[in-house]
Amino acid sequence: MKTATFPLSAGGLTLTRPVGTVLDDIGLAVPRGKISVVIGPNACGKSTLLRCLARLLRPDEGEVLLEGDPIDRQKSKQVARQLAILPQNSTVPEYLRVFDLVARGRTPWQSPLSQWSRGDALAVERALALAGVEAYSLRPLSELSGGQRQRAFIAMILAQDAPILLLDEPTTFLDLPHQIELLDLVRKLNRESAKTVVMVLHDINLAARFADHVFALKDGKIHREGAPGDVITEATMRQIFGLDCLVIPDPLHGCPHVIPR
Amino acid sequence: MRRPTAVTWRCFAFSGRVNPQTLVLTVLTLAILMSVSGLALYFGNYPLTTAEISTILFQQGDETPDIVIWYHRLPRLLVGIGAGAAFGVAGALIQDMLRNPLASPDIVGFSSGAATGALFTVMLTGSSFWVLPGAMVGGVLSAAFVLALAWNKGLSSARLVITGLALSLFLMALVDIMMARLDPLTAADIMKWLVGAFPSPEWGDVVLIFGALIILGPFALWQGFALKSLALGDDIATGLGLNVSTTRLKILFLSVGLTACAVGVAGPLPFVAFAANPIARRLSAASGAGNGSPLLGAAAVGACLTVLADLVCRSLPIGADLPTGVFTAMIGAPLLMWQLTLEIRKGVI
Numbered sequence: 001m002k003t004a005t006f007p008l009s010a011g012g013l014t015l016t017r018p019v020g021t022v023l024d025d026i027g028l029a030v031p032r033g034k035i036s037v038v039i040g041p042n043a044c045g046k047s048t049l050l051r052c053l054a055r056l057l058r059p060d061e062g063e064v065l066l067e068g069d070p071i072d073r074q075k076s077k078q079v080a081r082q083l084a085i086l087p088q089n090s091t092v093p094e095y096l097r098v099f100d101l102v103a104r105g106r107t108p109w110q111s112p113l114s115q116w117s118r119g120d121a122l123a124v125e126r127a128l129a130l131a132g133v134e135a136y137s138l139r140p141l142s143e144l145s146g147g148q149r150q151r152a153f154i155a156m157i158l159a160q161d162a163p164i165l166l167l168d169e170p171t172t173f174l175d176l177p178h179q180i181e182l183l184d185l186v187r188k189l190n191r192e193s194a195k196t197v198v199m200v201l202h203d204i205n206l207a208a209r210f211a212d213h214v215f216a217l218k219d220g221k222i223h224r225e226g227a228p229g230d231v232i233t234e235a236t237m238r239q240i241f242g243l244d245c246l247v248i249p250d251p252l253h254g255c256p257h258v259i260p261r
Numbered sequence: 262m263r264r265p266t267a268v269t270w271r272c273f274a275f276s277g278r279v280n281p282q283t284l285v286l287t288v289l290t291l292a293i294l295m296s297v298s299g300l301a302l303y304f305g306n307y308p309l310t311t312a313e314i315s316t317i318l319f320q321q322g323d324e325t326p327d328i329v330i331w332y333h334r335l336p337r338l339l340v341g342i343g344a345g346a347a348f349g350v351a352g353a354l355i356q357d358m359l360r361n362p363l364a365s366p367d368i369v370g371f372s373s374g375a376a377t378g379a380l381f382t383v384m385l386t387g388s389s390f391w392v393l394p395g396a397m398v399g400g401v402l403s404a405a406f407v408l409a410l411a412w413n414k415g416l417s418s419a420r421l422v423i424t425g426l427a428l429s430l431f432l433m434a435l436v437d438i439m440m441a442r443l444d445p446l447t448a449a450d451i452m453k454w455l456v457g458a459f460p461s462p463e464w465g466d467v468v469l470i471f472g473a474l475i476i477l478g479p480f481a482l483w484q485g486f487a488l489k490s491l492a493l494g495d496d497i498a499t500g501l502g503l504n505v506s507t508t509r510l511k512i513l514f515l516s517v518g519l520t521a522c523a524v525g526v527a528g529p530l531p532f533v534a535f536a537a538n539p540i541a542r543r544l545s546a547a548s549g550a551g552n553g554s555p556l557l558g559a560a561a562v563g564a565c566l567t568v569l570a571d572l573v574c575r576s577l578p579i580g581a582d583l584p585t586g587v588f589t590a591m592i593g594a595p596l597l598m599w600q601l602t603l604e605i606r607k608g609v610i
Contacts, residue, residue, distance in 0.1 A: 054500060055499065056496050056499055056500070075502075076499070076503065076504050077502035078502075080500065080501055081502070085500040087494070087496035087497060087500065090494045090496065090497055091360065091493070091494045092493060092494070093492055093493075096492075099264065099265050100265070103278075104489060104490055104493060104501065105501070107490050107502060107503070108501055108502035110486070111486070112482070112483045112485070112486035113274070113275050114274055114275055114276050114277075115277045115278060115486065116269055116271070116277055116278035117276045118271070120276075121269075137265075138265055
């Protein structure tokens with residue numbers, strides 16, 4: 001497989017819905033091996049953008065390139081071996097056990113005739129350990145807390161063994177300690193397994209702390225992008241959120257910290 | 262670390278994982294099916310002993326008992342097994358595909374569509390040769406109609422059931438108009454078939470339904486793999502590399518095809534397709550399985566239900582000839598009400 005400069009990129013992405021333009025001629029390139037975070041006000045098209053990148057939504061115009069080739073012209077199964085997505089809402093059968101959920105992550109590597117190879121078994125064990133969900137691998141999802149559930153889903157997309165991970169607001173419904181725990185896990189995966197991560201986050205301070213690269217979206221356009229220190233500034237916050245705030249360096253981590261006035 | 266107990270098999274590039282409880286339950290259901298089948302061969306108006314039956318089955322017997330078994334009880338039993346299994350798989354496919362226990366061919370009007378199509382072609386051509394194509398076309402048309410009307414960014418249970426009900430009522434009226442042109446005797450026979458009955462099937466019917474199972478069954482099992490990821494929702498399934506729309510279409514055609522064949526030989530037996538999968542699933546979920554669609558289990562349960570209902574309808578002393586569908590409805594309708602109550606309580610409807 002040839003290696004493109006950017007593992008995932010998009011050009012001219014436009015999506016119009018009856019309510020208005022959701023994505024307006026967006027072009028972006030995701031840096032390899034980095035954590036990119038998409039931020040922006042509600043209804044600015046953050047999730048829509050991520051869903052387009054993951055081929056869950058087809059844009060009206062423009063195209064998404066995965067390793068340099070149009071994503072919708074590659075076989076879905078091949079795409080799934082390179083790119084894993086954790087969507088925001090999932091309807092999961094209550095009776096499903098964590099182990100079985102994680103095992104489903106192997107789907108792109110399986111076929112109806114080969115549903116449990118040695119490689120599958122190994123990858124599932126690795127994913128369970130990496131996400132730290134071994135302790136409750138036999139419990140049904142319905143018995144788990146929100147944080148445990150989310151970890152189980154992370155384990156599922158880890159079992160998928162794809163170098164690119166897309167996460168759509170992975171911290172929703174989690175309390176602060178669990179949010180930090182989950183994002184620490186994401187960072188560990190990025191640093192130790194060299195995963196390229198793109199995620200949508202609501203909380204700007206968490207974005208500032210965990211991102212290597214930030215895309216700031218407003219009205220379906222990328223308003224600014226770059227390192228957190230360059231993007232998360234008082235001026236940008238005013239422009240994209242209309243927020244009057246003070247930005248100081250975080251005393252613990254050195255990243256920008258936003259304090260609304 | 263803790264792993265689920267599972268029977269893993271690997272052979273060259275092929276491999277799979279089966280829950281032992283699921284295995285035991287499937288074998289158990291098959292055992293029940295065998296015993297019910299035995300009873301179905303044993304009971305009837307013409308008394309026969311077990312010794313006589315085994316003589317007839319495995320050697321040559323006397324003339325009349327021979328005819329009773331080979332031309333009445335055995336084909337009827339086999340059509341019951343085949344049609345029940347086909348209904349069971351057809352129901353499981355579409356219920357699991359839409360993640361909706363109410364979306365079975367008999368509830369949402371595919372069966373009545375197939376029946377109307379079959380009836381229409383028979384009356385038009387005057388021969389029963391076109392029953393199957395007619396049932397197929399009727400089934401596909403009604404499926405397309407119901408799904409198109411009920412689809413609104415996904416399928417809601419309520420819309421699906423009500424649209425299916427409306428279609429069934431409309432088709433019933435259509436059938437009544439068609440039947441008005443028939444002589445009373447034929448009309449009575451057809452009425453019985455429309456409730457779901459196979460009082461005197463021929464060996465051709467047996468060949469037809471088992472042929473359909475042999476041809477379509479492997480495809481259904483193949484799609485069972487796709488159903489595993491579809492169960493997690495469209496987004497996750499797409500993320501896992503499944504082409505959701507094409508898979509839906511394939512599964513829909515398989516389900517309608519199996520339904521049409523089953524309706525062709527046994528009439529639109531109500532509730533078998535609806536009940537088989539939930540029963541099979543509840544059995545396997547209770548045992549902690551929950552891996553994949555229990556298509557084989559649904560087939561076995563569907564066959565059991567049908568043969569059992571047919572046996573009861575044959576051996577009740579009330580009247581000689583109640584259609585089998587009456588009894589599947591008596592088992593299935595309370596199940597439907599129960600399911601509806603569950604959905605209402607969950608706030609889905």
